Amino acid sequence: MQTYSLSTPGLWTGLEDWPHRACVDAVVAAMQAERYSAKSIYQFVQSARRFAAWRGETTGDAPLAYDDTDRSLAHRRATAVVPNGQRKALARLREAMVQAGVLSLPPVVSGPADDILQQFEASLVRRGYKPKSVGSYIWFARPFLQELWDGETELTAGAVLAYIERNAGQRSTTTVRIMCSRIRVLLRFLHAEGQIGADLAAAIPSARGDRSAGLPSYLAPDQVEAVLVSCDRDTVAGRRDHAVLMLLARLGLRAAEVALLTLDDVDWRAGVLRVIGKGGRVAQMPLPSDVGEALAVYIRRDRPASASRTIFHRVETPCGPFTTSTPVILIARRALRRAGVRGSVRGASHVFRHSLATHLIRSGASLNEIGQVLRHQEPDTARIYAKVDVAGLRSLSLAWPGGAR
Structure with missing residues (x-):
């Protein structure tokens, strides 16, 4: 079985005195910090060595050009099979050389x-x-x-x-x-x-759609619990996903709000969570004990060492912090699928926000209270949830003429 060690004899042949060896070292260090496998790092060094050899054979001491990596790949394709991952490896190397200032971006032709x-x-x-x-x-x-x-x-x-x-x-x-x-x-x-x-x-014609025209998608309380239970908390990914879903389900946070939470946003002593919402508006929310416990378990056991203060990180390489709402949406989508939730549920992460509001209104909360919990800027935003209070709406209905009295 092949081992992938950076000290393997011959791996660095041709790179020892290469003028841009520092760029190769920078990429290796970055990949190690992002927890790439030894095999991936080994294959990157191999690709960099092949590129350095091609440069020496074809261009000699000529200055680096931005398209040199593309030309080396084209040459490789013409003579042999391009190894899996070499295109990505050379893209990393080129980016490092641009950052180091030894390679310039091509001029942008603007119109x-x-x-x-x-x-x-x-x-x-x-x-x-x-x-x-x-x-x-x-x-x-x-x-x-x-x-x-x-x-x-x-x-x-x-x-x-x-x-x-x-x-x-x-x-x-x-x-x-x-x-x-x-x-x-x-x-x-x-x-x-x-x-x-x-x-x-x-x-431009109006393409308005009345957002209150239909019923909001929501999950029943037992469905929400089934989604939470579906996380395998014996794994790193499962514990992370459980913490993410608890924030969505118990606090009704938006996907981006969860993704961009930082360690500084949690006041453990006061039991308060700071949430930066739409438009940069900051709100203080109480941190329920079960949500705090899920967060603490992930942070203590599984969150990788990182220069970033963002709480949630990728499990697979690169193990960097969440920067957009997309990972949270994907976590919610996978969890709904695991729990067997099917049908017309739209907005994988947002459905938990709708579910919380629906549960609150059916428990007797006012629209104003729901708006405060969900941090709506406009008071009328919560009106859509009045339509899921079937019992309340039934009490307002008029008797059918000729029907039961």
């Missing part, structure tokens, strides 16, 4: 659309938009400008409407509504900056 996008992004930042929101605006603005904007031809209402119609067909109502709102803001920006003569925002 009219790129220039406007930069100005639009700067405008959003100045107005206080959060990075995630800015990214959403740019995501929808980029294809719109690339298709319709050349810096000279005047935009028309017809062209804008045709673009919306072409791109709305295969998207959900929610996505179309977001796309329309983002492009309206872009069009107002273009008009304010004098790039277009008329404010074309009104040319």
Whole structure:
């Protein structure tokens, strides 16, 4: 059985005096810190050695070029099979060389659309938009400008409407509504900056969907408990997932709020959790004993040593901290599947928030109290949960004419 040791004879051949050996060492150190397997690190060094040898044979002492790694892969493909993982390994090496300043990024060729996008992004930042929101605006603005904007031809209402119609067909109502709102803001920006003569925002039709039109998805209390029990707490991943799900189910936190919790957000003595919600709003929430116990077990037993203060980390390599809501959503989705929850449950992580609100209103809590627990900014946001209080609604119903008295 092959062993993967960095001291294996011949592994570093050709790298000892390579001018960029420090970059290889930096990647190895980073992979070790992120708990990559010995095999993965060994294969990275092999790939770096092959790249150094190719450079020596084909370009000699010529300065490094950004596409050298791509050219070496193309050469390898033409002469032999590319080993699994070599593309990723060379991408790591190239990134390290860029960070070390020995390799420059290729110049960006920008056109009219790129220039406007930069100005639009700067405008959003100045107005206080959060990075995630800015990214959403740019995501929808980029294809719109690339298709319709050349810096000279005047935009028309017809062209804008045709673009919306072409791109709305295969998207959900929610996505179309977001796309329309983002492009309206872009069009107002273009008009304010004098790039277009008329404010074309009104040319975009409303794609409104009444969020209170349907019933919220929710789980029954026994389903919530089944999801929590489904976590295998004999494993690192199971204990982490259990702590994540407890925060979702018991406190009704949003996925991003759970993902970005830090060690500094927990006041163990006071039994209080600080939550940074939408718009950067900070709230103090009581920390139930069972939630605190789940958090403490994970932090003490399983959380990897890390320079980051973020509580939750990946279990598989790279063992870095959560940076977005995606890992929390995936944890919730897997847990629902394990517990056998099927049907029309939408929003894998958000369904726990809806379930908590539903349980509260059926237990007699007022809409105002629910809004406080869920930290709604608008008081009317909690109105949707009134529709799941079937007993309360039945008491308000009128008797059917001619029916039982």
